[in-house]
Every structure is written in structure tokens, then in C-alpha cells.
Amino acid sequence: MIAAHHHVVDGARLQTDQQLEADVVIVGTGAGGGVAAELLARSGLRVIMLETGPLQVARDFDMQEQRAYNRLYAEGGNLTTADYSIALLRGRAVGGGTTVNWTTSLRTPVQTVEYWVDRFGLPEVAEEKIAPWFDWAERRFNIKPWEVAPNANNEVLKTGCEKLGLEWAVIPRNVKGCADLGYCGMGCPLGAKQSMLVTTIPSALEYGASLYARTRAWKLEIRHGNVEALIAQALDEQSINPTGVNIRIRAKHYLLAGGAIQSPALLMRSGAPDPYRVLGKRSFLHPVNTSLARMPMAVDAFFGAPQSIYSDHYQWPDGAEGPAGFKLEVPPIHPGLAAGILGWHGEKLAGEMKELPRINALLALQRDGFDKQSPGGVVELQSDERGVLDYPLNEHLWDGVRRAWHAMAEIQFAAGAQAVMPGHLDAGFATSLAGVSAQIDRLPLEPYKAALFSAHLMGGCGMGANPRESVIAASGRHHQLENLTVVDGSVFPTSVGANPQLSIFAQAARMTTGLAREMQPGALADLP
Amino acid sequence: MRLAAAVRQRYFDRMRPRNRQEDWQESRSFDPQRRRFLGGLAGAAWLAGTGGVVSGCSSSNVLRVPLAAVEADLLRVLAPSVLHGLLPIQPNERTDSLNELLSAVSTSVSSLSGDSREQLARLLAALDYRVTRWLLTGLWKPLAEASIEEIDEFLNNWRNSSIGRFNLAYRTLTRLLVNNWFVLPAHFAQAGYPGPPSWAVELNVLRDV
Ligand SMILES: Cc1cc2nc3c(=O)[nH]c(=O)nc-3n(C[C@H](O)[C@H](O)[C@H](O)COP(=O)(O)OP(=O)(O)OC[C@H]3O[C@@H](n4cnc5c(N)ncnc54)[C@H](O)[C@@H]3O)c2cc1C
Numbered sequence: 001m002i003a004a005h006h007h008v009v010d011g012a013r014l015q016t017d018q019q020l021e022a023d024v025v026i027v028g029t030g031a032g033g034g035v036a037a038e039l040l041a042r043s044g045l046r047v048i049m050l051e052t053g054p055l056q057v058a059r060d061f062d063m064q065e066q067r068a069y070n071r072l073y074a075e076g077g078n079l080t081t082a083d084y085s086i087a088l089l090r091g092r093a094v095g096g097g098t099t100v101n102w103t104t105s106l107r108t109p110v111q112t113v114e115y116w117v118d119r120f121g122l123p124e125v126a127e128e129k130i131a132p133w134f135d136w137a138e139r140r141f142n143i144k145p146w147e148v149a150p151n152a153n154n155e156v157l158k159t160g161c162e163k164l165g166l167e168w169a170v171i172p173r174n175v176k177g178c179a180d181l182g183y184c185g186m187g188c189p190l191g192a193k194q195s196m197l198v199t200t201i202p203s204a205l206e207y208g209a210s211l212y213a214r215t216r217a218w219k220l221e222i223r224h225g226n227v228e229a230l231i232a233q234a235l236d237e238q239s240i241n242p243t244g245v246n247i248r249i250r251a252k253h254y255l256l257a258g259g260a261i262q263s264p265a266l267l268m269r270s271g272a273p274d275p276y277r278v279l280g281k282r283s284f285l286h287p288v289n290t291s292l293a294r295m296p297m298a299v300d301a302f303f304g305a306p307q308s309i310y311s312d313h314y315q316w317p318d319g320a321e322g323p324a325g326f327k328l329e330v331p332p333i334h335p336g337l338a339a340g341i342l343g344w345h346g347e348k349l350a351g352e353m354k355e356l357p358r359i360n361a362l363l364a365l366q367r368d369g370f371d372k373q374s375p376g377g378v379v380e381l382q383s384d385e386r387g388v389l390d391y392p393l394n395e396h397l398w399d400g401v402r403r404a405w406h407a408m409a410e411i412q413f414a415a416g417a418q419a420v421m422p423g424h425l426d427a428g429f430a431t432s433l434a435g436v437s438a439q440i441d442r443l444p445l446e447p448y449k450a451a452l453f454s455a456h457l458m459g460g461c462g463m464g465a466n467p468r469e470s471v472i473a474a475s476g477r478h479h480q481l482e483n484l485t486v487v488d489g490s491v492f493p494t495s496v497g498a499n500p501q502l503s504i505f506a507q508a509a510r511m512t513t514g515l516a517r518e519m520q521p522g523a524l525a526d527l528p
Numbered sequence: 529m530r531l532a533a534a535v536r537q538r539y540f541d542r543m544r545p546r547n548r549q550e551d552w553q554e555s556r557s558f559d560p561q562r563r564r565f566l567g568g569l570a571g572a573a574w575l576a577g578t579g580g581v582v583s584g585c586s587s588s589n590v591l592r593v594p595l596a597a598v599e600a601d602l603l604r605v606l607a608p609s610v611l612h613g614l615l616p617i618q619p620n621e622r623t624d625s626l627n628e629l630l631s632a633v634s635t636s637v638s639s640l641s642g643d644s645r646e647q648l649a650r651l652l653a654a655l656d657y658r659v660t661r662w663l664l665t666g667l668w669k670p671l672a673e674a675s676i677e678e679i680d681e682f683l684n685n686w687r688n689s690s691i692g693r694f695n696l697a698y699r700t701l702t703r704l705l706v707n708n709w710f711v712l713p714a715h716f717a718q719a720g721y722p723g724p725p726s727w728a729v730e731l732n733v734l735r736d737v
């Protein structure tokens with residue numbers, strides 16, 4: 001746990017400009033940054049962590065949506081892609097996404113790994129090479145298949161799959177002493193979730209690292225293929241506007257872990273070399289569409305471990321390439337978010353909300369970035385120099401969305417649903433599979449009509465052997481900048497095809513260990 | 529009324545978002561215009577020569593005020609339609625809950641960065657200025673003078689429109705109000721939600737970290 005003797009600075013409180021020095025400065029404290037901080041600090045290196053969001057700990061996690069979104073999510077939970085067509089959930093506090101994520105901890109699918117090896121020339125991440133890093137991360141974050149019975153919301157997915165003979169599996173979770181509360185998305189009030197906030201960050205601080213919260217890395221000073229300094233801005237209480245106080249940090253090595261969108265944006269703002277114009281391209285989201293079911297019994301999807309069952313039955317229809325594949329999962333359902341997603345108002349909304357305890361929702365996570373019809377989105381800088389993701393929707397994706405609505409409705413009816421409704425403004429609850437199928441076939445596949453969202457931001461600083469189509473090498477090192485490494489979700493050359501945190505833990509540990517051993521020979525002897 | 533309908537239809541047509549094929553082609557070179565709120569709605573504000581003037585806040589000071597008074601007033605006027613069947617009937621209770629709602633909205637708006645804040649300001653400004661309001665809603669009179677049914681009608685038109693920008697305006701505006709309504713504990717019961725388990729709440733209050 002973060003303790004009084006740790007060196008933690010709140011940017012909002014800083015009154016004067018600062019000049020700092022370190023061996024390594026880490027931008028961002030999420031899945032990638034958290035793992036890196038602990039390993040580097042443990043190696044005896046002087047580490048400074050920078051985090052845009054505030055430091056919020058278990059006691060602050062009051063299980064209220066209102067406080068959680070405003071404090072812990074980018075844009076108070078209102079972030080979207082450039083044309084507003086996909087809602088983006090992104091954690092923005094110490095611990096990044098791991099502070100608010102739903103604890104699903106899956107390894108990178110073999111199909112994905114093989115595709116990266118073949119297509120992007122990455123033998124370093126082949127199945128047998130990466131497996132020890134997964135073993136390490138699973139031990140470090142206590143990741144185990146969830147032993148408690150799934151909550152009724154997850155049970156719908158399981159039952160439906162069983163009835164239809166579709167494959168399904170139990171989700172491993174990164175928890176210790178979890179009371180099956182169901183508030184992972186608002187910050188775990190028990191400290192049971194093994195997020196960076198309660199594991200690697202306190203550990204890095206114990207090894208002497210410093211943490212600057214409400215402090216945003218703004219620009220890198222780059223000269224002759226080398227980063228010479230990092231300029232960070234202290235931010236106000238809301239972690240939005242700079243207070244005017246700046247922090248200049250000189251380090252031997254610069255580690256980017258601000259997450260997809262943010263890491264590419266920082267490089268762009270800094271005018272980092274990008275000779276082949278690949279920076280920020282190939283950004284992926286696992287775009288999600290939803291299907292709602294009215295069940296005969298109470299589902300109470302606000303309670304219980306949010307995700308404990310998944311199905312990959314439709315994930316690899318034609319191997320890695322070809323038509324879109326999707327993973328099926330369920331979300332936790334709390335009133336605020338649910339009301340916003342339903343897309344109704346007035347008496348219709350009032351009537352449907354009354355039924356919320358009987359609502360089950362399924363999610364389809366579309367696996368983007370594999371087929372050539374699925375190039376993903378592009379990170380660009382807005383006029384205020386902040387990053388925004390332009391993610392055009394295309395036929396390849398819409399085809400997956402439509403097939404997923406059919407598949408989800410079938411599962412929900414098989415599990416006993418009384419009525420099913422695809423998440424689309426023109427849809428309504430239909431009481432038979434035939435009824436909903438007819439509806440799905442007719443629904444216009446248009447942005448804003450279809451409710452789409454994502455909590456998985458990936459890519460934009462993709463790794464690969466060829467600098468013409470990648471930003472970093474397999475080591476995590478930037479192709480053109482000597483002393484800069486990227487270790488977050490932006491490094492993936494396609495989407496992962498599974499919830500990304502464990503893939504990020506493993507890649508960040510692999511890359512950071514390489515760097516630590518370079519800077520401090522003999523370091524981290526106990527790691528693979 | 530028929531004239532209004534015809535003009536609005538022309539206006540809607542101009543606002544029709546580019547089709548997917550075009551978007552697709554353009555994905556390589558980013559067009560900053562795509563980020564401009566509701567393209568057409570912003571255009572409407574411009575047409576009226578108002579942008580921020582009407583809302584009482586130009587883009588340079590939007591950041592400092594969570595919700596300008598005129599914006600809060602507009603949302604207060606829209607709320608009885610958006611939350612019809614949820615807001616208390618009794619006048620005092622109704623005023624209290626509207627106040628509570630507006631304060632939640634204000635908090636949530638304060639966590640928006642400049643760009644998102646500006647887009648919201650533009651939408652509200654377009655609803656405030658007469659010409660743009662008429663184009664968007666068919667109503668000449670100020671929304672404060674419109675009935676719950678009239679507001680409900682244009683919301684439904686936005687919702688059911690085949691023009692993406694209107695669907696987006698619908699989602700943006702209703703979401704702001706309904707989300708902030710249902711995050712308030714006083715309204716959990718309307719969603720059959722008991723709230724967080726009391727043992728966990730009590731335990732958490734006792735924690736020292
Ligand atoms: C609600 C939700 C539920 C999720 N559920 C799951 C799940 O169950 N399983 C799973 O595997 N994944 C889940 N995810 C996704 C997962 O949490 C993310 O993929 C993961 O955290 C990404 O790690 P990262 O290191 O790339 O970046 P992040 O974890 O996003 O961390 C980046 C951090 O860097 C900070 N930052 C950014 N730019 C700067 C800057 N310039 N200066 C300083 N700091 C900066 C950000 O504020 C942020 O805190 C979920 C995400 C959300 C939001």
C-alpha cells in the first residue's frame with residue numbers, strides 16, 4: 001500500500017517549476033507503466049513516474065458511479081472517437097485502466113501470437129518465448145480462474161452457450177480476497193483487485209521511486225535521435241488544465257506507457273521522427289456492440305464479479321484473417337451507465353429502467369486489425385495538441401456487428417430470455433428469435449444509431465521488425481530514438497483478440513527486463 | 529408549417545454525414561472538420577452568427593464555467609421531457625430534484641476537456657438561438673415556453689431521424705441528463721437498484737487507506 005514515507009507529489013499542489021533528474025522517467029502508471037516501474041526500481045535504478053490522473057485509493061472508492069466516472073475516467077467517462085461514433089472508456093488515475101477495469105485476465109490467443117510472428121517478423125514473442133512472461137505475470141497478480149459461481153448475468157452467457165453447444169470458458173481474474181462485490185469498474189473498495197495501485201506502484205515507491213500525480217508529460221525534447229529532456233505540466237484539481245507550473249526532467253531513458261492514443265500523441269506533439277508515417281496508424285479498439293435481454297428472473301447485474309464467463313466460439317471464423325471474429329462477454333450494469341446506453345427518454349425510459357434488475361446484457365468484442373479490410377483508426381492531434389482517435393466504421397466491421405447481434409440474441413433466447421433487443425436506436429424488445437432476427441436484418445448499420453463502445457485501446461506504436469510498418473522493435477525500443485521505449489497497449493501490431501491487460505503485463509515485463517539488464521547488468525536475475 | 533418542413537428538410541440534407549465509402553477513403557488524411565460538433569449544428573450556430581455569444585461563453589472561457597446560466601436554464605427546461613415519469617410531481621420536490629440534477633450535470637461537465645465542452649456549448653447555443661432552434665426543432669418560441677409534449681416530439685424526431693447528426697444530438701443531450709439522474713442515490717429505486725451493500729460501505733468508511 002502507498003505509505004506516508006513514499007515520495008508522492010500532487011501536481012495540483014506544486015507552486016514552482018521543478019528540475020528533476022532520473023535514470024528512467026515513466027509516462028503513465030497503468031498496466032504497462034506499473035509493471036515497468038516496479039522492475040526498474042527493483043533493479044536499483046532511479047525512477048520517476050508521471051501520471052495525468054489523481055491518486056485515489058481504496059478509501060476513496062465509494063462504489064458510486066458519479067464519483068468514479070468524474071475522478072477515475074478520462075473525460076468523466078464521456079470520451080469518444082473523433083466523430084463521436086464510438087464511446088471510449090479509459091482509466092485516468094494512478095493505476096490507469098487497471099484501477100477501474102473488470103479484472104478479466106486472459107493470455108494473448110495463440111492465433112494472435114502466430115500472426116504477429118509471421119506477419120510482423122516477431123519471433124521474440126512466439127508462444128514458447130512469451131509463455132514464461134505470462135507465468136510470471138499470473139503469479140505476480142494472483143491470476144486464477146474464478147472459482148466462485150458466475151453471477152446471473154454471466155450465467156446467461158454460460159447457459160445459452162451450453163444449450164446451443166457453443167464453446168465457453170471461465171475467466172481468470174487478478175484478485176486476492178475478492179468478496180464478489182461487483183464494483184471493479186468504480187475502483188475496488190477492498191483492495192482485492194490486484195491492480196497496479198495496490199501491487200507494483202507501492203512496491204516501486206518502496207524501492208525509492210517517485211510518483212507525480214496530476215502531472216502530464218507534455219513534450220519530449222529531441223535532438224539527433226536522442227531524447228534530451230521531458231517537459232511535464234502540473235494540472236489542476238480536475239486533472240484537465242495546466243496550472244502553469246512546469247517540470248523538466250532529464251533522464252537516461254524515457255519510457256512511454258500513457259496507453260494507446262496517448263503515447264502516439266506525445267510522440268507526435270514532440271515531433272518525433274516518423275520517416276515512414278506509421279506513428280498513430282493501426283490503432284485498434286475491439287469495437288463492442290451489445291444485446292439486451294429481459295430475463296424471467298432477477299439478474300441483478302450490478303452485483304457479483306463483473307466478468308467470469310466468455311465465449312470464443314465466433315472468434316476465429318476463418319483463421320486470423322477474413323471476416324470479423326468476435327469474443328462474447330458480459331458487462332456489469334449500473335443505473336447511470338445503463339440509462340445512458342439504452343437510448344430512450346421520458347416514460348419509455350422510466351418503464352425500462354424499472355426492469356433493470358431483470359436485464360442481461362451481452363457484449364461482442366470485434367477483433368480488429370487482422371484482415372486488410374480492418375486497418376483500424378488513426379491518432380491525430382487536435383488544435384489544442386491533444387490526441388484524438390479517428391476510427392472510421394466500415395463494411396468489414398458492420399458485418400461483424402450484425403452477425404454478433406444474431407449470435408447474442410440466439411444465446412439469450414436459449415438461456416430463457418423473454419425478449420431481446422439489439423443496442424440500436426431503431427430496435428425494440430422482440431419476444432421471439434425470429435422477431436429479433438428480422439429486426440437485426442433490417443437495422444441500418446449507421447454510426448450513432450448503433451450503440452458502440454470500447455474499453456480496449458490498442459496499437460498506434462506497433463512493434464515489428466520492419467521500420468517501414470512499425471514504430472518500435474520487438475524490444476520495445478523506438479526504431480529512430482535511441483533512448484526511448486514504449487511498454488503499453490499501444491505496442492500491439494493488431495488488436496489482441498482478448499481483453500488486453502495480461503498481454504500488456506507480459507510484454508511490458510519482457511521489454512522492461514531487457515532494458516533493466518542493459519542499464520544495470522545482472523539485474524532481475526529471477527525473471528525469465 | 530409546410531414551409532418550415534421544407535426548409536428543414538433541405539437543411540437536414542446538407543447535414544447528412546458523408547457516406548461510409550467516403551469516410552473510408554479519407555481515413556488516411558484526417559479532416560479536422562469531422563471533429564467539429566455535428567458539423568451542421570455548428571454550421572447552424574455560425575449561420576446565426578452566434579457561436580458562443582448566445583450561450584454567454586466563447587470558446588476561450590468555456591473552460592472556466594462548468595455550466596453557463598443560460599445553458600443550465602436550457603437543461604432545466606429540457607429535463608421535464610427527458611425525465612418525464614421520473615421527476616417528482618410535487619412542485620417543491622420537483623425543484624429540489626432539478627437543482628440536484630443540475631449540480632450533478634455541472635460536475636460532470638467540469639470533467640470534460642476544452643473540445644468536448646465546446647461541442648456541448650455549441651449544441652446548447654444552437655437550441656437557444658431562434659433561427660437555429662427553428663431549424664433543429666421546428667419551434668420558434670423559446671424552449672421555456674414549449675410544452676413537455678412539444679419538446680418530447682422534437683426529441684423523438686431527432687431519435688428517429690435517418691440523419692446521423694440528429695441521432696448524435698439526441699444521444700448527447702439525453703445521455704447528459706439521464707446518466708446524471710440515475711447516478712444519484714435518490715433515484716436508485718427507480719432502477720430497482722438497492723445501491724452498494726451497506727457492509728461494504730461501512731467497512732470502507734472505517735478504512736484508513
Ligand atoms: C472500464 C474498463 C474495464 C476494463 N476491463 C478490462 C478487463 O476486465 N480485462 C482487461 O484485460 N482489460 C480491461 N480493460 C482494459 C485495460 O484496463 C487496458 O487495456 C489497460 O489498462 C491498458 O494499459 P496501458 O498501460 O496501455 O494504459 P492505461 O492502463 O490506460 O494507463 C495509461 C495511464 O497513463 C496516463 N497518461 C496518459 N498520457 C499521459 C501523459 N502524457 N502524462 C502522464 N500520464 C499519462 C493515463 O492517465 C493512464 O492512467 C478495461 C478498461 C476499462 C476502462
Ligand code: SF4
Nearest residue numbers: 178179181182184188
Ligand atoms: S468484485 Fe472483487 S475485485 Fe471487484 S470490486 Fe468487488 S471485491 Fe473488488
